[in-house]
Amino acid sequence: MRIATPDAAAATAARARLDGLVKPLGSLGRLEDLAAWLSAAHGVVPPRPLDDVRVVVFAGDHGVSGMSAYPREVTAAMVRVFLAGKSGVSVLAGLAGAKVRVLDIAVDWDGADVPAEVTAHKVRRGSGAIDVEDALAEGEARTAFEHGLAIADEEIDGGADLLIPGDMGIGNTTVCAAVVASLLGLLPEDVVGTGTGIDEAGRARKLAVVEAALIRAGATKDPFALLTALGSACLAATAGFLVQAAVRGVPVLLDGVFSGAAALVAREIAPGAEQWWLAGHRSTEPSQAYALKALDLEPILDLGLRLGEGSGAVQAVPVLRAARAILADMGLLADLA
Ligand SMILES: Cc1cc2ncn([C@H]3O[C@H](COP(=O)(O)O)[C@@H](O)[C@H]3O)c2cc1C
Numbered sequence: 001m002r003i004a005t006p007d008a009a010a011a012t013a014a015r016a017r018l019d020g021l022v023k024p025l026g027s028l029g030r031l032e033d034l035a036a037w038l039s040a041a042h043g044v045v046p047p048r049p050l051d052d053v054r055v056v057v058f059a060g061d062h063g064v065s066g067m068s069a070y071p072r073e074v075t076a077a078m079v080r081v082f083l084a085g086k087s088g089v090s091v092l093a094g095l096a097g098a099k100v101r102v103l104d105i106a107v108d109w110d111g112a113d114v115p116a117e118v119t120a121h122k123v124r125r126g127s128g129a130i131d132v133e134d135a136l137a138e139g140e141a142r143t144a145f146e147h148g149l150a151i152a153d154e155e156i157d158g159g160a161d162l163l164i165p166g167d168m169g170i171g172n173t174t175v176c177a178a179v180v181a182s183l184l185g186l187l188p189e190d191v192v193g194t195g196t197g198i199d200e201a202g203r204a205r206k207l208a209v210v211e212a213a214l215i216r217a218g219a220t221k222d223p224f225a226l227l228t229a230l231g232s233a234c235l236a237a238t239a240g241f242l243v244q245a246a247v248r249g250v251p252v253l254l255d256g257v258f259s260g261a262a263a264l265v266a267r268e269i270a271p272g273a274e275q276w277w278l279a280g281h282r283s284t285e286p287s288q289a290y291a292l293k294a295l296d297l298e299p300i301l302d303l304g305l306r307l308g309e310g311s312g313a314v315q316a317v318p319v320l321r322a323a324r325a326i327l328a329d330m331g332l333l334a335d336l337a
């Protein structure tokens with residue numbers, strides 16, 4: 001798996017142009033960093049317009065139960081909401097001119113009719129309860145990862161010039177906490193947050209589950225073994241999606257806690273892939289903060305969001321477009337009368 005190399009010369013040329021724009025040196029702050037980053041990613045100054053932005057929501061159930069403020073059935077119900085264009089990310093993506101695709105990676109439909117348009121990348125029905133069993137069967141982590149590679153290929157071949165991973169899966173913040181703690185050597189207490197809004201008793205249960213999962217899994221640094229023991233089909237597929245974006249040289253805006261955990265695992269599988277990722281926003285979940293710090297990524301927005309779905313990242317799209325616009329359209333200091 002060969003990661004593409006961002007164009008350092010384009011970044012240097014962007015910096016030179018930014019310094020010559022009609023403004024005090026450095027006065028556009030982080031926008032200037034993003035403009036240089038995007039120039040390196042696109043290999044051209046100014047970077048191409050971000051006209052085709054795509055959110056892919058990886059939907060699936062996560063075996064842990066009672067760790068969320070909402071029941072497991074919400075995952076399947078939400079898939080229909082995404083299809084109807086009524087989810088949080090659907091509405092916010094509409095404002096940003098981004099498309100949303102939802103895929104059933106591991107949803108448990110409990111006998112209900114399954115919408116055929118979401119099943120092309122189905123891996124399994126639900127993932128295992130990580131405190132008592134492996135999340136995935138042998139070989140499944142790699143299968144799910146390969147689905148993620150294929151999903152990224154489909155979007156990129158379709159013309160995407162920016163990708164956003166989204167998530168839908170009740171219980172998935174528990175899995176993220178376990179994965180991030182395992183990879184970074186942290187304690188459950190450090191990484192367990194309140195997810196959808198659990199109370200103190202719920203958080204105590206979540207802490208116990210993460211602790212049991214970490215003990216059960218033992219010390220494993222192999223990313224596929226980790227995905228098998230503590231992850232989920234959705235996490236493995238999202239990791240594949242992130243890696244393939246880097247292989248194809250397409251920039252990614254990471255979203256919240258699920259994106260952060262998937263990105264940490266993806267970097268283990270493909271070191272250097274993180275050069276293609278930006279952090280769209282800061283979530284309130286502690287494991288995301290640890291993941292972003294480990295990846296050396298500074299979130300663009302900090303709005304106190306804790307939804308997931310890609311909802312935070314999609315709101316950073318206008319900021320990236322702004323970064324491009326200053327390079328494309330501002331005048332030069334040298335032309336001042
Ligand atoms: C209606 C609804 C819509 C959502 N959209 C994203 N999530 C988010 O919340 C869940 C993770 O939090 P926890 O680990 O506490 O279950 C995931 O489904 C995530 O995508 C939602 C949750 C709900 C209830």
Ligand SMILES: O=C(O)c1cccnc1
Pocket residue numbers: 173194195196255256257258283284285305306307308309
């Ligand atoms: O910030 C997130 O990504 C998040 C937080 C809580 C629940 N689901 C997602």
